Amino acid sequence: MQEEAKTLKEITEEEYQWGFVTDIEEERIPSGLDEKIIQLLSEKKGEPEWMLEWRLRAYRHWLTLKEPKWANVHYGPIDYQAITYYSAPKKRQELKSLDEVDPEIRKTFEKLGISIEEQKRFSGVAVDAVFDSVSVATTFKEKLAELGIIFCSFSEAVQKHPDLVKKYLGTVVPHNDNFFASLNSAVFSDGSFCYVPKGVRSPMELSTYFRINAANTGQFERTLIIADEGSYVSYLEGCTAPMRDENQLHAAVVELIALDNAEIKYSTIQNWYPGDKNGKGGIYNFVTKRGKCAGKNSKISWTQVETGSAITWKYPGCILAGDNSVGAFYSVALANHYQQADTGTKMIHIGKNTRSTIISKGISGGHGQNTYRGLVRILKRAAGARNYSQCDSLLLGDKCGAHTFPYVEVNNSSSQLEHEASTSKISEDQLFYCRSRGLSQEDAVNLVVNGFCKTVFKELPMEFAVEAQKLLGVSLEGAVG
Amino acid sequence: MEPLTQQLERDFKVTGNSWIDRIRKEAFQSLAQLPYPTSEQEEWKYTDVEPIVGAPFRLAERKELLVPFEKRKHLTFSGIHAIRRVFVNGYHCPKLSSTEPLPQGVIVDNLATILQNNPKRVEPYLSRYAKDQNNPFIAINTAFFQEGAFLYLPKGITLEHPIHLVYFSQSNGAAAVSHPRTLVIAEEGSEARIVETYIGDGSYWTNAVTEIVLGENARIHSCKIQEESAEAFHLSTLFIHQNRDSRASSHVISLGGKITRNDVRALLDAEGSEVTLNGLTMASDNQHVDNQTLIDHAKPHSTSDELYKGILDGKSNGVFNGRIVVRPNAQKIRAQQTNKNLLLSDDAKMNTKPLLEIHADDVRCNHGATIGRLDENQLFYLRSRGMGEAEARTLLTYAFASDMIQRLAYGPLETYLEILLLQRLGHAEEELR
Known part of the structure; x- marks a missing residue:
């Protein structure tokens, strides 16, 4: 299952494998952003009036906002007028079957190991593939529909299930939440929509694969997942992009809603193009993800493996509104080359006896800067709330940085809260122990790094755990002296 | 203004x-x-x-x-x-x-x-x-x-x-x-x-x-x-x-x-410098206590140890913001930071933010923070030994603070503070003498 372990050096110098460009005809609207563009975009998608109104409201609010500067990341100014807000593979019609997907696009996803066709036979995962701005294919729709599960592209949901979209859109991440969320609300092009009805346990993992292909575009997708009472769904997302010298913006919004006794498990493997060895190019990944445990005993867990992107700015959070609800956040973030990651979570305890767990593992190499920024807020009425946070950082070079910024706010005395964090180089003692047991230096390092990330990897669904381990199959040869 | x-x-x-x-x-x-x-x-x-x-x-x-x-x-x-x-x-x-x-x-x-x-x-x-x-x-x-x-x-x-x-x-x-x-x-x-x-x-x-x-x-x-x-x-x-x-x-x-x-x-x-920062806060009523610390490891081979504790009662407000910075090339650093807080009342608030900013790799830096109330089991044990509820609470609160006093490592000052603390916890002065 595991390929031959790659040394850190190889990993550091390795070319980004998913950096190819697919040459397909694309349809794009002129670059720039104003109300006309939004109208055009909405028109292209044949959206109802209320959707356009919602977008314009977000846009007008966005105009009043300033780009946030508080994150521990540095980048040049972004010209929001130079970005093309809509780019789609051309000749898109209603697809009857997957065979109708543009063969070029199919090839792309096959190269990425997401063979849309073969997915049918593997029967494991239902995939929604998002290419640039639009969703190109969703597999297993019928099978899911038998159970009443709606899994489709966001545009389709707007057309076919407007009531559900209207009811839940913006209830977790409102259109005026923050700069990037407002921008997304104004211009989001597509994304995935999922609704799991009462008492249904999704029999397979649902998955979205995001791919940025076109140059000078931004990808703004929006995902909305609703788990109705007593239901369960596990959702995976993966992302890649071609290698380009300019920076591309990715500002997504993900909203999760779990009603009474429902559970949502959301896993991400983010591997956007991180830029080259000198920090040129790469994706700016400015994402707003938030889940709301609206019902009693509901549960939302975020698992993320962040290996790509030039800059990551992302805080998947949980609003624990229902009594006894549970939030969890498991993260492995790698910052290599000149990558910068400012990521963490927010746990807002509102309901009684709410619990949350935060496990964050940061690995910094090269000139990478890795920041954990988290907030745990326990409101006064959240009696008996409980939180445990652990943030560990591993440093692989002397030019990288690891930072931990946890905020803990407790407003009642019946809650119990622990936070611990450590930052260190790989332990010499552990290495020595392994060496004394006959392991080679490389194997010893591998073992320790694997152990470092294990608590997070074990939260991932099997398919992803393998991919994640491959991505991080780091042997620290030469990094330990 | x-x-x-x-x-x-x-x-x-x-x-x-x-x-x-x-x-x-x-x-x-x-x-x-x-x-x-x-x-x-x-x-x-x-x-x-x-x-x-x-x-x-x-x-x-x-x-x-x-x-x-x-x-x-x-x-x-x-x-x-x-x-x-x-x-x-x-x-x-x-x-x-x-x-x-x-x-x-x-x-x-x-x-x-x-x-x-x-x-x-x-x-x-x-x-x-x-x-x-x-x-x-x-x-x-x-x-x-x-x-x-x-x-x-x-x-x-x-x-x-x-x-x-x-x-x-x-x-x-x-x-x-x-x-x-x-x-x-x-x-x-x-x-x-x-x-x-x-x-x-x-x-x-x-x-x-x-x-x-x-x-x-x-x-x-x-x-x-x-x-x-x-x-x-x-x-x-x-x-x-x-x-x-x-x-x-x-x-x-x-x-x-x-x-x-x-x-x-x-x-x-x-190189070779060492610092210890300790802090103890006891607040009640509407008191607001904000502790901000910065330990700047500018050179290699330096060590820091920090322990701040807070006991918050009434409607008091506590803040702890501890920053540890390890500058580039400041290798062989050991830094330990702990913040522990006890909330004695439902109206008390605590905001804590322990920060680590590390720019060197050969370091061992840890921080930890806890916020909670008195342990019910410990209270129960003391009560089962015949101690009154108020007394048991006082004893446990005092125990929480006592290691801060010991860290003063100077006998006469320890005694002075011990009396001060017990007074705060409601003991009459005569009892203490």
Whole structure:
């Protein structure tokens, strides 16, 4: 299952494998952003009036906002007028079957190991593939529909299930939440929509694969997942992009809603193009993800493996509104080359006896800067709330940085809260122990790094755990002296 | 905001000494670019200074003060022989201070006297470390301090007795502010223990700045006991600058005051330096206590150990913001930071933010923070042994705080604080004796 372990050096110098460009005809609207563009975009998608109104409201609010500067990341100014807000593979019609997907696009996803066709036979995962701005294919729709599960592209949901979209859109991440969320609300092009009805346990993992292909575009997708009472769904997302010298913006919004006794498990493997060895190019990944445990005993867990992107700015959070609800956040973030990651979570305890767990593992190499920024807020009425946070950082070079910024706010005395964090180089003692047991230096390092990330990897669904381990199959040869 | 600025201009005076006038003027002018902090600023997120800067505070005047009898006992530690200097409203009060022969070369004097008679002694140090772009209160102190304590320890001297600096404030109706300034210079291989007591009567504002400069292999143990009156505002900043192989420790005990803000900044500027920062907060009613610490590991092979504990009762508010910075190439650093808090009431609040900023790889840095209440099992055990509920709670609360007292590592001071704590926890003084 595991390929031959790659040394850190190889990993550091390795070319980004998913950096190819697919040459397909694309349809794009002129670059720039104003109300006309939004109208055009909405028109292209044949959206109802209320959707356009919602977008314009977000846009007008966005105009009043300033780009946030508080994150521990540095980048040049972004010209929001130079970005093309809509780019789609051309000749898109209603697809009857997957065979109708543009063969070029199919090839792309096959190269990425997401063979849309073969997915049918593997029967494991239902995939929604998002290419640039639009969703190109969703597999297993019928099978899911038998159970009443709606899994489709966001545009389709707007057309076919407007009531559900209207009811839940913006209830977790409102259109005026923050700069990037407002921008997304104004211009989001597509994304995935999922609704799991009462008492249904999704029999397979649902998955979205995001791919940025076109140059000078931004990808703004929006995902909305609703788990109705007593239901369960596990959702995976993966992302890649071609290698380009300019920076591309990715500002997504993900909203999760779990009603009474429902559970949502959301896993991400983010591997956007991180830029080259000198920090040129790469994706700016400015994402707003938030889940709301609206019902009693509901549960939302975020698992993320962040290996790509030039800059990551992302805080998947949980609003624990229902009594006894549970939030969890498991993260492995790698910052290599000149990558910068400012990521963490927010746990807002509102309901009684709410619990949350935060496990964050940061690995910094090269000139990478890795920041954990988290907030745990326990409101006064959240009696008996409980939180445990652990943030560990591993440093692989002397030019990288690891930072931990946890905020803990407790407003009642019946809650119990622990936070611990450590930052260190790989332990010499552990290495020595392994060496004394006959392991080679490389194997010893591998073992320790694997152990470092294990608590997070074990939260991932099997398919992803393998991919994640491959991505991080780091042997620290030469990094330990 | 206006009132303070106006009074500042009125109170700004020149002393006639060109060097000191220059730093005062610079500090005063820098205030123009330094707006008062708001909750927008990260370091002031949880502390609102509006009640302080919005009130018409005037610089406290020098006058003969009658220290109330019940407060007088705080001026001395029973059973401790100490070199004592007492300041009333920021002015040195020789009558209440002790006189004793000091070892050759040691200076323990009024800073104003030194500035007048021997400014060369002070010039290389004063205001050199106490600088901050984000904190106008330091600049205000530099621009307006009247008197303060100056301590000089020559090479190789160890002081047998602690130095006890008492800053007593009293207001007679009008809101008065004092800006006590303390400067400690410890030359190579010297050692001393310094205790600062802040205490007072009525409503006033204390804006203190302390600078401690340690030479090679010097040792300074500093302890600040803050027992300000219930209506007082207390802002203080302590700067510690460390040279090679020096050891510094700071204990910040916060008991009184309406709004308290303590900044402690240690700069480990040479190899082999070690710093210990300890803090204990006991707050109740509407008290607000904000502790901010910064440990800056600028050079390799330095060590820091930090433990702050808070006990919050009533509607009190606690803040802890501890920052540990390891600069690039500062390898072989060990840093340990812990913040533990006990919430005794449902209306008490605690905000904690332990920060690690690490720019070197060969380090071992840990931090931990906990917030919780008294352990039900421990309470149950004590109750099952026949102890009353209130007593059991007091005992467990005291136990939570007791290791902070032990960390003072100086018997007579430990006893003094133990009594102080038990009094706070509701024990009558007679019982304790």
